[in-house]
Each structure stands twice: as structure tokens, then as C-alpha cells.
Amino acid sequence: MEQGVVLVTGGSRGIGRALVERLAARGERVAFTFHRGEDEARALESALGPGVRAFPMDLLDRAAPVRVVEAAEAALGPVLGLVNNAAVRREALVGFCSDEDWDAVIDANLGGAFRCARAALRGMIAAKRGAIVNVASLSAYRGVSGQAAYAASKAGLLALTRCLARELGRSGVRVNAVVPGLVDTAMTADLTDARRAQLRADQCLRAPVPPAGVAGVIDFLLSGDAGHVTGQEVVVDAGTSA
Numbered sequence: 641m642e643q644g645v646v647l648v649t650g651g652s653r654g655i656g657r658a659l660v661e662r663l664a665a666r667g668e669r670v671a672f673t674f675h676r677g678e679d680e681a682r683a684l685e686s687a688l689g690p691g692v693r694a695f696p697m698d699l700l701d702r703a704a705p706v707r708v709v710e711a712a713e714a715a716l717g718p719v720l721g722l723v724n725n726a727a728v729r730r731e732a733l734v735g736f737c738s739d740e741d742w743d744a745v746i747d748a749n750l751g752g753a754f755r756c757a758r759a760a761l762r763g764m765i766a767a768k769r770g771a772i773v774n775v776a777s778l779s780a781y782r783g784v785s786g787q788a789a790y791a792a793s794k795a796g797l798l799a800l801t802r803c804l805a806r807e808l809g810r811s812g813v814r815v816n817a818v819v820p821g822l823v824d825t826a827m828t829a830d831l832t833d834a835r836r837a838q839l840r841a842d843q844c845l846r847a848p849v850p851p852a853g854v855a856g857v858i859d860f861l862l863s864g865d866a867g868h869v870t871g872q873e874v875v876v877d878a879g880t881s882a
């Protein structure tokens with residue numbers, strides 16, 4: 641991010657971690673958030689050097705995004721890139737989904753991204769440049785039994801992406817989404833082999849998508865190479881949706 645910091649939510653593991661590592665390897669200044677994985681986050685922070693800083697954040701905490709953006713800017717400089725990557729996944733058939741579970745998933749995945757974007761966009765508007773990438777999911781396109789709340793949160797995130805792109809385009813700020821298919825991370829570790837095979841049955845490519853495969857596309861959308869791309873969704877699913 642030219643002369644700016646990239647803030648990655650949920651950088652302690654999985655796709656977010658792959659992105660933090662990729663950006664840091666190129667010498668970018670990176671702020672990332674963690675929730676429960678403080679040990680992993682602190683280890684990553686010290687392994688990657690002084691240009692990378694970790695900050696605690698709970699997606700449900702209304703005040704956290706402003707606090708994190710202010711802390712990141714004090715430590716590293718202006719935040720001109722934001723990747724809304726942190727999310728939760730809870731499975732329940734609609735008939736058995738509690739109000740608490742529904743609200744928690746929508747509030748974390750959609751509300752959390754909204755609050756992080758709101759906290760970061762003011763500095764981007766002032767700088768007249770910036771890029772936001774929201775990490776959605778193929779569940780936003782395809783009905784998956786048991787994933788109604790998660791899928792609704794991700795479909796909402798795609799709508800948020802398009803509205804933000806409209807609102808911020810005149811300020812030189814781009815907003816895009818990546819739409820991953822199945823990626824082997826802690827989030828999907830509970831899937832049975834049979835379910836995993838079922839979800840991968842429609843892939844065009846044989847190889848599973850690794851976290852770094854999604855991170856590379858996010859990196860592109862943050863970069864000047866995507867300088868004329870906004871309001872778009874890039875699917876990274878090994879061709880599942882082809």
C-alpha cells in the first residue's frame with residue numbers, strides 16, 4: 641500500500657495470516673487483529689519485525705474498530721488499506737437456529753465489517769485514496785444447508801461492498817470483495833471428509849485452494865494494479881461456480 645498501512649482483521653491464522661505474511665515479505669506496514677489467538681498473533685508479530693503490529697479486537701465490540709485504527713495509525717502510520725477478513729461460522733438448520741446464534745453471526749460478520757469500514761474510511765477520504773477488500777464466501781451465492789446465518793451475513797457483505805464502492809469512489813477509495821470457496825483452515829476443520837469431498841465435487845481444478853491462493857487475490861485488489869477495479873467480486877474457488 642503506497643505510503644500507507646494495511647489493516648487486516650483476523651490475521652492470527654488462516655487466510656488473514658497468509659495475507660499478513662505476504663504483505664510483510666514485501667516490506668509493507670501491516671496492522672492485524674486477533675481475537676482468541678493472542679499467543680499465535682504475538683509470535684507472528686515478533687517473527688515479522690517492527691513493520692507488523694498485532695491488536696486485539698472482538699468483532700462484536702462496538703468501540704473496537706475505532707480503537708484499533710487509532711492504535712495502528714499511532715504505531716505505524718495512516719491506514720490506507722483495510723481487509724475485512726475476520727469472521728465466525730456457526731452451523732445450524734434454520735429450524736434449530738437460536739436468535740442468539742443468528743444475531744451473533746450477522747453482527748460479527750456483517751456488523752463487524754461495517755464498523756471496521758466506518759472507522760477506516762475517514763482517513764482514506766482525507767487522503768483521497770485507499771482500498772478496502774471484504775472477504776465474503778461462496779455461501780453467499782449457493783444455498784448450503786445449515787449455513788443460513790453465515791450465508792446471509794456474506795451476501796450482506798457483498799451488498800455493503802457495492803454501496804461503499806458507490807459512496808467512496810469519488811474520494812479515490814476502491815472497495816471490492818473476494819469470494820472464496822472451500823479453503824482448509826481452522827474455520828473448516830470440523831467438516832467431515834465426506835462433506836469436504838461434496839463441497840469440492842464441482843471444482844474444475846484438482847488442487848484445493850490454499851489460504852495463500854486467496855491472499856494473493858486480496859493483495860492484487862489492494863494494489864495499484866487493480867486501480868480501476870471497484871465494486872467487484874472476485875471468486876477464488878478453483879472453478880466450483882463455473
Ligand SMILES: NC(=O)c1ccc[n+]([C@@H]2O[C@H](COP(=O)([O-])OP(=O)(O)OC[C@H]3O[C@@H](n4cnc5c(N)ncnc54)[C@H](OP(=O)(O)O)[C@@H]3O)[C@@H](O)[C@H]2O)c1
Nearest residue numbers: 650654655674675676677698699726727777822823825827
Ligand atoms: N476457510 C474457508 O473455507 C472459507 C471459505 C469462504 C470464505 N471464508 C472467509 O475467509 C475469512 C477467513 O477465514 P479463515 O478460514 O481464514 O478463518 P479462521 O482460520 O477461522 O480465522 C478466522 C480469523 O478471524 C478471527 N476471529 C474469529 N472470531 C472473531 C471475533 N469474534 N472477533 C474478532 N476476530 C475473530 C480469528 O481470530 P483468533 O484466531 O485470534 O481468535 C482468526 O484470525 C472469513 O471471512 C471466512 O468467512 C473462508
